[in-house]
Amino acid sequence: MTRAMHPVGPFDEPGVGCAAETTQGLGGWNDILREHFVSLDVDETVDTDREFVSSVRSTLVGHLSAAVVSSVRQSARRTPGLVRVDPRTYLQVGMVTRGRAVLEQDGREAVLTPGHYAVYETDRPFAWHFDGPWTLNVLTWPRELVPLGVDVTRAATARTLGRDRLGTIVGHALAETATAPPDLGETAAGRLAGQLAALLGTAVGESLRRDEVLSPGSxxxxxxxxxxxxxxxxxxxxxxxxxxxxxxxxxxxxxxxxxxxxxxxxxxxxxxxxxxxxxxxxxxxxxxxxxxxxxxxxxxxxxxxxxxxxxxxxxxxxxxxxxxxxxxxxxx
Incomplete structure (x- = not known):
């Protein structure tokens, strides 16, 4: 495993920071995912006959962590046990830019192809499944800093976004932040992080409104x-x-x-x-x-x-x- 910079967790320091890591083994991949995101289990069905090359490049933009993640065929799971031992609570967006992915959470699954994205939260189990080489933009906010009610996000997780005009516009802004994060002062970076969360909320809300989706429960x-x-x-x-x-x-x-x-x-x-x-x-x-x-x-x-x-x-x-x-x- 090689490290371009010493890794940091998503919110270990304020302002704009950057960390990048590359690994050629499954053993180190779980460690990288935990350092940059939360604890996940990558299953043992990874094709070990092929070279396992995986990488993460993450950047802090205020209280938002914007990352580009690449790897090979695998499933990565956030199990109930991992939620208990690693209780960090974030709202995340995963956007596929290469390959195909399936995200599972709250009894739903979203099938994502390039340009599509979905919301998920780390205080509950979820799983990602990739059937070939893939690249994912991952944007991570501390859950308490996202102005969306719990009932709204529970209704929004694992639903495919980016299929309509509004979703595409919001997705473009999220993708640009992940792939070419701006170098901003602390105040401007925090403001941008908040504005992107508000944009995401607009896309989520319109998707739920269009589908007439009510929050879980009676x-x-x-x-x-x-x-x-x-x-x-x-x-x-x-x-x-x-x-x-x-x-x-x-x-x-x-x-x-x-x-x-x-x-x-x-x-x-x-x-x-x-x-x-x-x-x-x-x-x-x-x-x-x-x-x-x-x-x-x-x-x-x-x-x-x-x-x-x-x-x-x-x-x-x-x-x-x-x-x-x-x-x-x-x-x-």
Whole structure:
């Protein structure tokens, strides 16, 4: 095995760094993969009658590791045992530029040929299968720095991307970063890493939206996640079905269909959570100095009139009267 530079893990140092390694043996290949990515097992079905030449060249661009990986026919697996002993959690994209690959994760498999790519995550088992010589661009982000919900990425793993115009545009940007990484200052490199993650999220979201793919689990699970999202965004006056559908990468029609089996529609859920939050704030001594208008705005209501009307419909009492009565009761 020869080393062009001392290898580094994907995120061992900030800024832009580079490491390259080449090996001619299977034994050292597992070590290289672990040093540059995460622990993987390369199976013993590798064609040992042929020269085993494999290489990795990785570059740090802010918090993104951009790598070009080449090797021969093999399968590389991230087993449950390896996940336990090597718990590093990344979101990765693998893009085939030579050969053919199959990526497996979360009960799905993506067949990739040159130009196609797929998302996978390292906190769960996955496997790559290559039936001949191959080259793969691999982009790796720390999972916590990718602005995509867990339910979204679990629905997106092992799905072939890069087959439509948007996917091709995003794929080109990812490929350029891996094959010709720019030499940037730390701030610019971090910004680029974040922007590429956002671009990837756009491609993933449009793919899921087009295929009407819901996150794993029942409609009840999705309703619970939407409820949490609503509670976290009550102050947003634009909160509505369209924004929620975008956040979960589903169509508005699908969102309404999921809530059709629940107790409340999406709009009713938003209204109910806003009014419940407003009632709590009217009772909170810490908010005693706030006007009714300020409380209304903090709960996402456009104005005091609409807030008062909705509050009285829900609780059969005007908010000003409720606040005075509750204050009197608490003082007494």
């Amino acid at each position: 409609a009840e699970d999705l309703r619970a996640r939407v409820d949490e999202y609503v509670v976290d965004h009550l102050a947003d006056p634009d909160l509505g079905p369209e924004e929620i559908a975008r956040a979960f990468f589903i169509s508005v029609r699908t969102l309404h269909r999921v809530f059709a089996d629940g107790d409340l529609s999406v709009s009713a859920l938003i209204r109910t959570r806003r009014l419940q939050h407003a009632r709590r704030r009217l009772l909170d001594p810490r908010d005693a100095a706030l006007s009714l208008t300020e409380i209304a705005h903090s709960c996402g209501f456009a104005d005091l009139a609409s807030f008062s009307r909705r509050f009285k419909q829900e609780f059969h009492e005007a908010p000003a009267t409720y606040r005075r009565r509750a204050g009197f009761i608490m003082r007494g």
